[in-house]
Amino acid sequence: MKLYYSPGVCSLASHIVLREAELPFTPVRVNLHTHTFNGVDYYSVNARGYVPLLELDNGERLSEGPAIMQYVADRVPEKKLVPAWGTMERYRLVEWLAFISSELHKNFGPLFNPVIPEDVKDHHRECVHDRFQWMEGQISGRAYVMGDSYSVADAYLFVVASWGRHVGLALSDFKNMRALVDRVAARAPVQEALRIEGLG
Known part of the structure; x- marks a missing residue:
């Protein structure tokens, strides 16, 4: 491949x-x-x-x-990077991947575009901040996005969340998110x- x-x-x-x-x-x-x-x-x-x-x-x-x-x-x-197809856990994974893709990934895009006006970028920063805040509560008490088990959703979140430091959206205000990202970063x-x- x-x-x-x-x-x-x-x-x-x-x-x-x-x-x-x-x-x-x-x-x-x-x-x-x-x-x-x-x-x-x-x-x-x-x-x-x-x-x-x-x-x-x-x-x-x-x-x-x-x-x-x-x-x-x-x-x-x-x-065990994904749950088995046909299980509710798999659909929860798909739900998370869709959220990371549409609510986080897509809102970061304009922040890296030099021709986007700053007021538009501010709107997207607020959107990402709000989504981070929501996720902070969702992953409270969890080692990973889906719970105790690492999955492909964690790899995706790790990448997208890591972009924040380049556009004024560091994870310092989100201890659960920061801990998850650090946990993923430590993997070989x-x-x-x-x-x-x-x-x-």
Whole structure:
């Protein structure tokens, strides 16, 4: 398999999950400014031009981080990175992935865009802050998003929450969130993914 990624963006979550799963894969770094990798036009691989993209050994390609993370985790059920399909716990996981994607990830996007007016950015900062505040209560007393067990939702939350320090949304006011992020950061596969991406 090949994982097309760019350092520190949302593809880091898929990178982490692949390392947690201990499946063989080749990381392929994409320059999102030029939309190239190794001198090749990335649009020739992914018409949408963004990462992550997982290319399977049979040539099929899968995009969108939450789909990639679940696909990878389902390949190694013994790792328990996702609950089994058909269980209420799996739908709770999907619920969390959807929340992180739509309520956190999408609100962070404008904060990194230099052409977005500052008042619009302030609105998105408030949205993220409110979502962090809600999550702070939801994960109280839990080691991880889903409870005592680490899952792909934690990898995704780790990446998205880590963006806060770059845009004035540090986790210092959210002790539960900070503890969860620190717990995830300490995992060996996470450290390895960060090292490979030049972030550790």
